[in-house]
Amino acid sequence: MNRFEKTGLASAAALVLAGASAATAIFGPLLGAATWSFRLGVLVCVAAAAATSAAVLWRRMRSGRVALERHLDALCRLDPSDLRNETVAGELPPLPPGSPWLPLARRVQETLLRQYERVQDLEHSRTALEIRYRRADSQAARVTAILSGLADPIVAIDDLDEVVLANAAAESLLQFEVETAEDRALGGLVRCQRLVDLLTTACHRELAANRTDELELVDDRGQTRWYRIRASKFFVQDAGGAAAPQGAVAILRDIGDQKAMQKRNAEFVSSVSHEMKTPLAGIKAYVELLADGDAEDDETREEFLSVINSQADRLQRLIDNLLNLARIEAGVVNVNKEQRSLNELLEEAVHVVQPAAESKSIELAANLSPLYLGVHADRDMLLQAAINLLSNAVKYTRAGGRVTLRSRLDGEQVVFEVEDTGVGLSPEDCRKVFEKFYRVKKDKDMATGTGLGLPLAKHIVEDVHGGQISVQSALGEGSTFRVALPSAKRMQPPPPESRKGPDRVQTCSALR
Amino acid sequence: MCKRVLLCDDEIHILRAAEFKLKRAGYDTRIAGDGQEGWEVIQEWLPDILITDCQMPRLDGLGLVQRIRGNPATQQLPVLMLTAKGFELSFDELSARWNVLALSAKPFSPRGLLETVNRALAAEAVVA
Numbered sequence: 259m260n261r262f263e264k265t266g267l268a269s270a271a272a273l274v275l276a277g278a279s280a281a282t283a284i285f286g287p288l289l290g291a292a293t294w295s296f297r298l299g300v301l302v303c304v305a306a307a308a309a310t311s312a313a314v315l316w317r318r319m320r321s322g323r324v325a326l327e328r329h330l331d332a333l334c335r336l337d338p339s340d341l342r343n344e345t346v347a348g349e350l351p352p353l354p355p356g357s358p359w360l361p362l363a364r365r366v367q368e369t370l371l372r373q374y375e376r377v378q379d380l381e382h383s384r385t386a387l388e389i390r391y392r393r394a395d396s397q398a399a400r401v402t403a404i405l406s407g408l409a410d411p412i413v414a415i416d417d418l419d420e421v422v423l424a425n426a427a428a429e430s431l432l433q434f435e436v437e438t439a440e441d442r443a444l445g446g447l448v449r450c451q452r453l454v455d456l457l458t459t460a461c462h463r464e465l466a467a468n469r470t471d472e473l474e475l476v477d478d479r480g481q482t483r484w485y486r487i488r489a490s491k492f493f494v495q496d497a498g499g500a501a502a503p504q505g506a507v508a509i510l511r512d513i514g515d516q517k518a519m520q521k522r523n524a525e526f527v528s529s530v531s532h533e534m535k536t537p538l539a540g541i542k543a544y545v546e547l548l549a550d551g552d553a554e555d556d557e558t559r560e561e562f563l564s565v566i567n568s569q570a571d572r573l574q575r576l577i578d579n580l581l582n583l584a585r586i587e588a589g590v591v592n593v594n595k596e597q598r599s600l601n602e603l604l605e606e607a608v609h610v611v612q613p614a615a616e617s618k619s620i621e622l623a624a625n626l627s628p629l630y631l632g633v634h635a636d637r638d639m640l641l642q643a644a645i646n647l648l649s650n651a652v653k654y655t656r657a658g659g660r661v662t663l664r665s666r667l668d669g670e671q672v673v674f675e676v677e678d679t680g681v682g683l684s685p686e687d688c689r690k691v692f693e694k695f696y697r698v699k700k701d702k703d704m705a706t707g708t709g710l711g712l713p714l715a716k717h718i719v720e721d722v723h724g725g726q727i728s729v730q731s732a733l734g735e736g737s738t739f740r741v742a743l744p745s746a747k748r749m750q751p752p753p754p755e756s757r758k759g760p761d762r763v764q765t766c767s768a769l770r
Numbered sequence: 771m772c773k774r775v776l777l778c779d780d781e782i783h784i785l786r787a788a789e790f791k792l793k794r795a796g797y798d799t800r801i802a803g804d805g806q807e808g809w810e811v812i813q814e815w816l817p818d819i820l821i822t823d824c825q826m827p828r829l830d831g832l833g834l835v836q837r838i839r840g841n842p843a844t845q846q847l848p849v850l851m852l853t854a855k856g857f858e859l860s861f862d863e864l865s866a867r868w869n870v871l872a873l874s875a876k877p878f879s880p881r882g883l884l885e886t887v888n889r890a891l892a893a894e895a896v897v898a
Contacts, residue, residue: 528855532825535854536781539877543787546879552794565783617782 277308338374460489461506537569607644655680778808791880805829
């Protein structure tokens with residue numbers, strides 16, 4: 259029995275005593291004439307009525323307390339979110355109508371709901387923050403990964419000229435480590451004064467324009483390479499959203515290949531002009547001799563004219579080579595492929611190169627296959643490739659040497675090889691010899707050339723005819739250039755009924 | 771005795787044109803196909819003047835001139851150079867350092883070459 263019940267019980271007892279006292283007080287004088295037994299009966303009845311009322315009152319109080327307990331207990335078990343649902347809220351154990359606990363229970367419900375909603379709001383804010391944090395974290399990780407994966411070195415400084423960021427490429431090129439550096443001042447970490455000046459000027463200048471420079475830097479392997487450096491101010495937004503300058507960032511781009519290309523282009527222009535001027539010099543000299551009347555007899559005049567003619571042809575061949583290469587590279591070449599005999603083509607090439615070989619006392623031998631070797635080829639182009647390979651072999655073979663041309667059937671391919679006893683190529687030269695304008699340094703003085711013959715041959719063999727060209731060589735031991743082309747069987751005239759439709763297509767594709 | 775002119779070039783038709791013009795003018799000429807061959811002829815034949823191309827196999831024009839200037843017997847040999855190169859060579863340097871009398875660009879005029887040879891040899895005669 260709790261305090262509440264005790265109070266209820268005490269109130270009931272007080273009520274009984276009060277009822278009895280009141281009955282005695284009221285009815286006492288009236289019952290003065292009655293017998294004692296009657297008086298006692300009335301008193302008992304009144305007392306019983308008072309006791310019954312007290313008992314009813316106590317029971318009602320007790321059941322109200324139990325209902326409140328159940329109500330609160332159910333409320334505690336309820337998911338607070340269900341409080342917003344009227345059906346669920348209505349299913350709570352009810353308090354008796356008119357119960358004095360009703361306002362309290364309602365306040366408790368409202369408080370619970372309010373607290374629940376506050377918790378919900380906090381939970382949403384926390385989730386949003388967590389998502390933003392995760393995003394920022396992964397964004398930062400991604401930016402770091404991108405920067406460190408970037409091949410271009412990047413260095414950033416703050417407005418105190420201290421390095422605040424350098425990716426792995428920059429650390430490796432400029433040979434410092436930001437994390438372990440005691441003093442992060444740019445001037446102390448980077449030895450290249452021009453780079454330091456460029457960054458600090460970009461950082462402290464009023465204008466935000468980019469500053470660029472090109473300079474040579476020595477990397478960690480001791481190799482010198484050209485870099486184009488672009489330095490620009492960077493800004494960071496402050497809390498008010500205004501962009502405030504924070505420092506400068508420099509991106510270093512390796513332009514070694516570009517510089518090498520520029521150099522090769524310049525060398526190419528120089529060697530093309532040299533190659534053009536040489537036959538032109540012949541033409542002009544003999545024209546002048548003729549004009550001056552130096553050739554007194556017909557024989558001399560004819561000889562001079564023949565030289566002029568052959569030098570004009572040479573000039574034309576050079577221009578053809580140049581144009582063909584340019585056209586093939588630009589993809590605007592007309593290819594006229596037909597079924598041809600490789601051996602016939604090779605014999606023609608030997609015929610063209612033979613005079614040059616003879617003038618250098620080089621033996622040019624053709625060991626061609628006795629079989630018919632069919633190729634689906636553009637005659638002029640393939641002939642030019644073969645001439646380029648043969649004349650190269652003659653150029654880079656010393657007097658008294660030997661150049662051998664072979665052809666054979668090799669499975670599904672027809673192959674021809676040009677082998678010489680010339681100066682040979684280093685492994686590096688073997689890799690680069692098919693690059694446009696590339697000329698083997700040590701052989702430059704041995705013969706004139708444009709560095710176009712082999713790239714053109716490669717284009718013709720590989721891009722136009724779907725074959726392969728390769729070289730095997732060792733310094734001082736000669737070189738062998740090998741060309742493999744898809745074999746084309748001798749074309750049979752197709753029967754008249756199969757001239758149209760899929761069969762014809764199949765025949766053509768088999769020959770390709 | 772006719773003056774001796776040595777022509778050195780790896781382009782046979784250039785040699786033939788120059789040789790033809792000089793011979794008609796009464797010079798005694800010999801030709802060499804590259805610098806190495808030219809050096810051998812110089813030692814054996816001792817020409818009065820050398821006309822050489824720059825770009826040649828085995829030994830180029832500048833290499834040949836360096837050899838000539840490095841040898842007491844040939845140190846004073848007058849040298850004219852021909853070149854098809856445009857901008858790589860500086861006549862001032864060739865003249866100051868290697869005492870090259872003239873640098874003619876290809877295409878060249880046989881008539882002009884003859885005049886240059888005449889002038890060079892006449893100046894030599896005055897100095898002598």
